[in-house]
Amino acid sequence: MANDLITDVIIMGGCGRMGGTLVRLAQNDPELALKAVIERKDRLDELESLDCLVSDDLDAVLAQYPRAVVVEFTSPEATVEHVGICKRHGNPIVIGTTGLKPDQLAIVNEAATRVPVLLAPNMSVGVNVLLKVLPMLVQMLGPAYDMEMMEIHHSRKKDAPSGTALKLAECMAQARGWNYDEVKKHARDGIIGERGEKELGVVALRGGDVVGDHTAYFFGPGERIEITHRAHSRENFAQGALRAAKWLAKREPERLFNIGDTL
Template structure:
């Protein structure tokens, strides 16, 4: 049994990777590709509808799973259209705020939705391991996070860095918004004990590096995840699409639900 796929932003960096991997997978069928107006040429595949209007496309591909790695506002608009037409959607967009995430949960009542700021199996394994490390080390270890991405990335800090830092804060019993420090500049004084710094580096074509630091008395622990290729995230999204096609609406699914 094959899963029909619609890809948003099909001519972007991630979109092209998704298109290529979809076409190479016998269990997937590329039935639609969506791009902004004036940029819909260049994808030639039998049975694939190329368009700049998702609302017109979805009635022609009932049940097809949408994959979206675009921008927060575009992803919210997509989810609303998906809910109206009954098409499941996998969302890998980063930079969604708490209100936007809550909106996705509302749309998920109508149609199966899957959202993860990082589709990597390795990163999602870290989300399980880091809380155990936080608790084992105890409160004497200061926690920090550094993330590095390519110079074209628009949001900062990355969604993955935020998710990792949030899980570390929760493991220590902290509210993340109360302890986060996303920028340091000038004479800032001593570091508060209840603080997690998340620092951002941008440059070149780095796909994505994240390092969690634990600074303790007389020692330092660093745990780093490096993504070597966008295929890591694209493969995770396509795996999620196959899984989501068999799920029911009612909740906003995540990598934790699938793995």
């Protein structure tokens, strides 16, 4: 059981790139107890060396470990399923999944009133500090500066723009008093005319093994400001998620939490 000293965690997708990183870091963290790793049945033999329960049945595992914090970076569809299971058992869940649709986000938000839930498209401390800093820049620079966002990720990333780019762009739009859905430009093609004053472009580049780059641009009269965050490895995100798990284990259901709440 999770207590003030040790937090029990359950990792989803232990054979995945992020899942494997989470497993390794959790095993080496004296403040965490890795109780179980969940994976598809056809890949369970790849996890036989782990000194914990390995299973393809989250429902059965949570019955054994009440209050253990589930940590997952999976797919939107899987996330919705996992959130429902956690809600039934009362287990907290840390979600790093991106690309959730409005109806899926609604399910996550509802679950957060029943069990502790933390959702963050990016678990990095640096990115979440940017979410605090960018609105200040928007307000200080004023409407004379055009705003744009660019992100780069590895060739295997499935969603675009990235959840982090969307979150950063949304916070910039909100700081200017804009509705993001009304001003976003995720694609420009052909003869589209001059750039409008009330417009925020988000460009997604894909290639190689880039973990994640995000650059916010402010184009002003006679100058340009660029603020870039580069993730050097997935450990940055994994450490943030495990730090969030420790924090979430001590919380009661209230609302949908984010990484900013843990800082």
